[in-house]
Amino acid sequence: MRIGIVCPYSWDVPGGVQFHIRDLAEHLIGLGHQVSVLAPSDDETPLPPYVVSAGRAVPVPYNGSVARLNFGFLSAARVRRWVHEGDFDVLHIHEPATPSLALLACWSAQGPIVATFHTSNPRSRIMIAAYPILQPALEKISARIAVSEYARRTLVEHLGGDAVTIPNGVDVDFFAGAEPKSEWQGGPEGRTIGFIGRIDEPRKGLPVLIKALPRILEEAPGTRLLVAGRGDEEEAVASLPEKMRESVEFLGMVSDEDKARLLRSVDLYVAPNTGGESFGIILVEAMSAGAPVLASDLDAFEQVLDGGAAGQLFPNEQADALATAAVSLLADPERRAELRARGTRHVRRFDWSTVGADILAVYETVADGAASVAPDERIGLRARLGLARD
Template sequence: MKVALVSPYSWTTPGGVNTHIASLAAQLRARGHEVRILAPADGPVDAGVVSLGGTVGIPFNGAVARLAFGPRVPGRVRVALRRARADVIHVHEPFTPSTSLLASLSARVPLVATFHASVRSRVYRIAGLPLRPLWKKIAVGIAVSQAARDTVEGVFGPGVRIIPNGVDVAHYADIGPPPPTGREVLYFGRLETRKGPQILVEALPALFAAVPDAHVVIAGDGPLREKLESSVPSALRKQVIFTGHFDEADRLALLSASTVVALPAIGGESFGITLAEAMAAGRAVVASSIPGYAAVARGGLDAFLVPPGDPSALAGGIAGLLRDPAKTAALGAGARERARTFDWPVVASQIEEAYHEAISARSQSGR
């Protein structure tokens, strides 16, 4: 099968949607499918990725989305689709005003669409009416979580199935349990408001008062970094490390060295891929109880969930685990088992079935 995977976001800017697409492409290629990734880009791209031109940054959903605009972009999309000669086109965030929307409009073969975002947007609702013909064009609609499904169906009505984001469980299999005396707390991800690193920094005084020998590593980069670093009380700075940007090898090392992972997002997360990665590594996680995280982890079984935006609750949850190695170990074991639900081979099989269904529906309709 020839598959075209389309992203609306700059391929050269790290992000959850593009990570999902890259991992899906690898899974499909391993199954013998021919896959092309179509995406805008602001620099060189790897083989198998077709650049659709540069992007501009647009603030959206608590982050900055880098999207492709301009009079040349529609033509680039049409040419790329024609050269791909795909049997099915799989667009991600099909209503985002960028290359995914253009690919959806230009598609002449079965169209599968994955909705990743969980947003409450008046603009999204207003755009519902003009987007309805495009909605009807989608052969199979997918949402990565119930929160993402609610966002779409709240505007367009029923018709979306849930297929979660995937995580490569085998990739984290060699990470052993943390030492019983460990006191290492890890945050990893973008340093932006919706991810909640500022909540962790606010929680530091209470955390260190409860566990004086704790250490906190804040891994990642983003617009909040300078402000976060300056917000750490001077008396605590020797126990807090900001790593900046990290690569995949760093990610494994950071998880291996951690005792507890803190993920205090305040909203805008439809599926906790970082949460799933930490769980696959067998780490006890203290995460906020937003819908996108609650769809991944079951509070008390796979993670310790606390109210979003509550530094006191976050500090208490982390401290409680650091002082209870048995509970930390049990939560980590449960997390690793739960992560198997999101293992990429499982997820890829479900998406592959959606492709066959879309192609079959087109054949039966005679279009």
């Protein structure tokens, strides 16, 4: 199959959508498909051979964060050329409701289009206001995928139609097989807590974790917090008493290999995110690596953690509750082992062997068309995939 995938966000600033697209592309290539990914990127960014640059992106505030998007006349020309030259059997665009390459590709494409919706934002006035502009492009979409029930709900409430829910995928064995790193592991003098995310993006929740840290250090002496991600490290710990700052170790941006090793090494992974999450890929990665997970009780996180069975939840933005749960878990190896075992079993449903097969089934449905399907079956298929009406 010739498959074109459109990434709306800049390839040089890592994020969940970019990682999902990268891993999906490499999974499909591994199965023998021809895949090309179009994405914004800076000129100096090293790109995999399957990625085509659409030029530089500009930062735009979006969904409680800052997204780096690419839009305009020059971008539109590049998209049209890429679509024409690719002659794809299926075009898979991500986040078509954002002012990005995905929307431009929707306008340019003529063949079957699959769209994946990642955003969970139940009160998006911008999306509601933009609907008249988006509608002509969105009507060209052949099938819709939502990465979670909450992303699906956002789609239904703001844009109409429906979608089949297929979660983000993870190479479970990659994380499960990583070698722990001795300097990141806890020892007789204390345990290690891990956090991975952008330091200067408040919704990732590091300020909540930092606020909880004094009590954690007081009740679980010797604990270390390992932080991986980009941002202002000095500002992140400015609220801590100076003597406690040495208990926080900043690792900066880490490679995929070191991220897996970090998750394999820590005694507890904490995800204190405060909102704007439609899935929670880091939770899946942590479970894959066998890390016990403590996470805020966002709806999306609760779903990923099987209602709290595969990881422990605490009330969102409540630093005291986070501290209480963390201290309890750090002192209870049996409870951590239970969470580790449950997470390891649960996470298999997110492996690319399952997720990739589900996405391919959508591709094949829209590529083959419904000509050979009986009328009643065709209606059922189109309804399940959130397709436009015949």
